[in-house]
Amino acid sequence: MRTSKHCKLPDLGILKDNMTIMCGGFGGVGSPPTLIEWILESGIKDITLICNDAGFPWIGPGKLVTEKRVKRLIASHIGSNPEAGKQMHSGDLEVTFYPQGTLAEKIRAGGMGLGGILVDVGLGTSIEEGKEKAIVNGKEYMIEPALQADLAIVSCKKADGYGNLIYDQSARNTNPLVASAGNITVAEAEEIVDIGELNPEEIITQGVFIDYVVQSKGVDWKWVWELKRES
Amino acid sequence: MGMGAETRKLIAKRASEEIGPLMMVNLGIGIPTLVADYLPRSLGVMLHTENGILGMGGSPEVGEEDGNLSNAGGYPVSIIPGASFFDSAEAFGMVRRGYLDITILGALEVSGRGDIANWIVPGKRVPGMGGAIDLAQKAKKVIVLMSHTTKDGKPKILKECSLPLTVKEGANMIITERAVMKIENGCLKLIEIMPGYTVEEVIDSTEAELEIELVRRH
Numbered sequence: 001m002r003t004s005k006h007c008k009l010p011d012l013g014i015l016k017d018n019m020t021i022m023c024g025g026f027g028g029v030g031s032p033p034t035l036i037e038w039i040l041e042s043g044i045k046d047i048t049l050i051c052n053d054a055g056f057p058w059i060g061p062g063k064l065v066t067e068k069r070v071k072r073l074i075a076s077h078i079g080s081n082p083e084a085g086k087q088m089h090s091g092d093l094e095v096t097f098y099p100q101g102t103l104a105e106k107i108r109a110g111g112m113g114l115g116g117i118l119v120d121v122g123l124g125t126s127i128e129e130g131k132e133k134a135i136v137n138g139k140e141y142m143i144e145p146a147l148q149a150d151l152a153i154v155s156c157k158k159a160d161g162y163g164n165l166i167y168d169q170s171a172r173n174t175n176p177l178v179a180s181a182g183n184i185t186v187a188e189a190e191e192i193v194d195i196g197e198l199n200p201e202e203i204i205t206q207g208v209f210i211d212y213v214v215q216s217k218g219v220d221w222k223w224v225w226e227l228k229r230e231s
Numbered sequence: 232m233g234m235g236a237e238t239r240k241l242i243a244k245r246a247s248e249e250i251g252p253l254m255m256v257n258l259g260i261g262i263p264t265l266v267a268d269y270l271p272r273s274l275g276v277m278l279h280t281e282n283g284i285l286g287m288g289g290s291p292e293v294g295e296e297d298g299n300l301s302n303a304g305g306y307p308v309s310i311i312p313g314a315s316f317f318d319s320a321e322a323f324g325m326v327r328r329g330y331l332d333i334t335i336l337g338a339l340e341v342s343g344r345g346d347i348a349n350w351i352v353p354g355k356r357v358p359g360m361g362g363a364i365d366l367a368q369k370a371k372k373v374i375v376l377m378s379h380t381t382k383d384g385k386p387k388i389l390k391e392c393s394l395p396l397t398v399k400e401g402a403n404m405i406i407t408e409r410a411v412m413k414i415e416n417g418c419l420k421l422i423e424i425m426p427g428y429t430v431e432e433v434i435d436s437t438e439a440e441l442e443i444e445l446v447r448r449h
Binding site for chain 1: 281282284320360361395399
């Protein structure tokens with residue numbers, strides 16, 4: 001019987017072609033490098049990827065796009081990943097955009113067991129085309145269904161063996177939302193500590209949402225600002 | 232954009248004059264980012280980022296960068312005393328709830344009524360809207376900083392935007408290298424002329440109707 005969620009890596013059997021994967025991070029910051037590498041090495045393809053943005057071609061979830069493992073992307077922005085734009089224009093990648101705050105709330109709704117959200121951001125623009133509407137308290141909203149995923153992957157600063165997580169500064173971003181919206185969720189931690197070591201007041205994601213905790217090997221890419229400085 | 236560094240600074244400085252004490256402000260990429268250089272700490276302004284910082288500070292010294300402390304564009308930043316971190320849902324919650332006093336952003340086109348187009352050129356550039364629609368639709372005041380015309384000299388302030396909208400009637404103010412304009416009750420008003428330009432030049436390079444209510448020449 002497993003009494004700790006800490007493992008080297010989850011069973012490869014949970015990775016399948018055509019699965020929906022949700023990935024934490026914002027511009028690659030806070031995306032889980034070790035788990036992204038694990039997915040790449042598994043060879044799975046035709047992934048539906050849900051994340052804030054497409055990262056950069058060599059950073060974060062952008063790597064899955066660059067390696068052509070993604071058939072559908074649900075995101076708010078792909079501007080920093082020209083590879084995603086190229087695949088979208090060639091028809092190899094289907095992209096669905098949502099306003100950033102709407103996407104975050106759709107994910108949170110999925111994680112919190114709600115059917116969806118009512119939101120007015122995007123009314124009066126092309127965003128509202130084809131959207132179901134609702135009038136509540138005399139105001140018009142779009143009905144945006146919640147998002148969940150077969151697998152959610154997140155990164156954090158510290159995790160304990162129960163899967164309680166704390167994050168690091170702006171690397172928190174979409175991670176707590178994504179962590180709660182996976183049917184299976186794997187957290188990659190910079191540091192794994194004993195149960196009881198994390199201050200209960202400071203835990204952001206409760207271990208109940210987490211199935212596996214994996215030791216991070218650290219960021220294996222160079223940030224844009226590092227490359228700029230070198231050149 | 233083809234604007235020199237000094238012109239960009241002039242636009243950013245003028246935008247900073249709109250920011251008052253204790254305001255919550257979001258700065259977009261490009262010229263808007265420069266606005267931070269003109270905000271004295273004593274003003275108590277809290278800069279907001281979409282990824283989840285309230286109280287963003289300036290760029291850290293070379294060598295002091297932290298990969299886990301960045302702005303929405305992924306570049307290293309610092310924080311000021313009183314800053315806080317939160318997730319992206321909360322970051323937009325405070326925007327939708329109406330607490331964002333000012334959002335300052337760039338645009339491809341703006342109409343005389345304040346429609347803004349800045350997220351897509353269909354078939355050419357489709358980067359996605361990111362947080363632009365949330366910010367432009369929900370901020371109390373929306374200030375657009377941009378070049379007055381395209382690279383080919385065509386007006387960007389139009390009767391009607393030709394590109395898909397980010398927000399309908401959202402802009403309150405436009406600041407360019409030529410002029411400062413405000414939009415009130417659906418009317419575009421020229422209120423200031425920037426150095427080196429004349430009222431006629433501004434009118435000639437603006438497609439939308441302009442009411443002249445000059446209060447200042449820089």
